[in-house]
Amino acid sequence: MLAQRTELFKSSATAAARAAAKSAADQGKEIVDLTVGEICSDLAPTIRAGAIDAIRQGVNRYTDPIGMMELREALAGKISGNTGQVWRADEVAVTTGAKQALFNVAMVLLNPGDEVIVPAPYWTTFPAQVLIAGGTPVHVDTRANGYVPRIEDIEAAITDRSRAIVVNTPNNPTGTVYDAETLAGIGKLAIKRGLWIIFDECYGDFIHVDEAHHPIVSILPEVRPRTLIVNAFSKSLALAGWRMGYLAGPKNVISAVKALQSHTTSNPNVIAQHAVLAHLLNGDGNFESELRCQLTCARQMGLSVLSALTRVPVPKAMGGFYFYLNVSDLLRRPRLREAGTTADDVVKVLLMKAGVAAVSGTAFGDPVGLRLSYGVPPEKLEAGLTPLVDVLNAWE
Known part of the structure; x- marks a missing residue:
């Protein structure tokens, strides 16, 4: 028997999202992983x-x-x-x-x-x-x-x-x-x-x-x-x-x-x-400036792609390096109601149809949210967000 406290928590949901992305990739699928809570960068x-x-x-x-x-x-x-x-x-x-x-x-x-x-x-x-x-x-x-x-x-x-x-x-x-x-x-x-x-x-x-x-x-x-x-x-x-x-x-x-x-x-x-x-x-501050510039450029490019969303509000992305989408409108639509009722279902469909791994808001206490990292390389970000927008816009 394990200690009772182990019943109070589970493994990190963000780690689980990364694991799901890796599992899909291991099965031969082309996956763009936007779950990561880190910035892809060389060392200072x-x-x-x-x-x-x-x-x-x-x-x-x-x-x-x-x-x-x-x-x-x-x-x-x-x-x-x-x-x-x-x-x-x-x-x-x-x-x-x-x-x-x-x-x-x-x-x-x-x-x-x-x-x-x-x-x-x-x-x-x-x-x-x-x-x-x-x-x-x-x-x-x-x-x-x-x-x-x-x-x-x-x-x-x-x-x-x-x-x-x-x-x-x-x-x-x-x-x-x-x-x-x-x-x-x-x-x-x-x-x-x-x-x-x-x-x-x-x-x-x-x-x-x-x-x-x-x-x-x-x-x-x-x-x-x-x-x-x-x-x-x-x-x-x-x-x-x-x-x-x-x-x-x-x-x-x-x-x-x-x-x-x-x-x-x-x-x-x-x-x-x-x-x-x-x-x-x-340190002279140059590395930090370059890192901020990298994220600023990634954010601008990502928001440009996400601006094509028709059924999900474009996120503000004020700080950090995440786009946080509110998919509540999608969850009220008939097609998605057949699949489920939380952002977990959106994540599953995106992984299957868009080849994009995201983190469901249920991990953060929000069943209608979706987190996407733009700390990834720019080419990967665009390669992930473009089909993601197509899939979300296609829902009826």
Whole structure:
């Protein structure tokens, strides 16, 4: 018998979507995989040089469980620059990707039965880790408000068991960027009701509209003592496989995270730490600019193709690198009702008829959504979106 907690969660739905794409490809089908949550890019030269230099120096020892002091100091400087506030190394923990940062937060903040407000659609890991920690995710539907949570809806979801709220901007999967007014409202509500804010800004480097990315502690400095900032280099430096993330917050929380991490993974990969440190110290920003340019071009080309959609609204794709489609109108049509009633059925038909792998919104708590990544090479993106548009437009 397995532990009871294993009944509370399943394997990542996005991983399952990738597996379905691979299975179809293994059967000889031509598949364009738009499920990936990563950017297809080479390494930054500074990352490559930093890793190679560390290997040549024979770096192979443990570091502090939450990362080398030099790296945490560099990260504190980066966060200080981003937020306009002074951060210290003892307020920063280096983690094995953003997922571990979030897991650490859940484990050190939540008691069994505590509730965490998670706006939906949501990244699948948010509610899963709350459940693992013994908490209860409470979802607030954002679809009627352009995927931005209304303050009154959040407040209505708060109970005496509420412990935290997840704020993810730019949002995965929708690409929505929260405006300053919304963030200020969330911050004031958190202070008023005594909630922690888990602020995930992993896609913060990729904004494609006039709206800027705002760290919530910059908008409302007084919320800093109850805010945990989660970030990673998986997106900003296209280092998804290197598993380098970080957490910033009050010193007592980081101390608790250090104790916890010392009994789980201990320190993150030491070569990756040295590589990221080399980039933070020596990078000139050119690689990040090129990466943003790559995504901007991919977004523009993708939106141009998607503009031909006749029965599905063209997504805004404000930030990150996902197109998020609302297929609710298709699901009301007779042909699709014969196949099923959720976006899962759209995904199956697209895989079969268009040769395109997408992630169903059911993975994100939204049965009428569809996520498509434009982090893939441009030729693959166009090759996938063109038949996708044809298939969706052909439904009656």
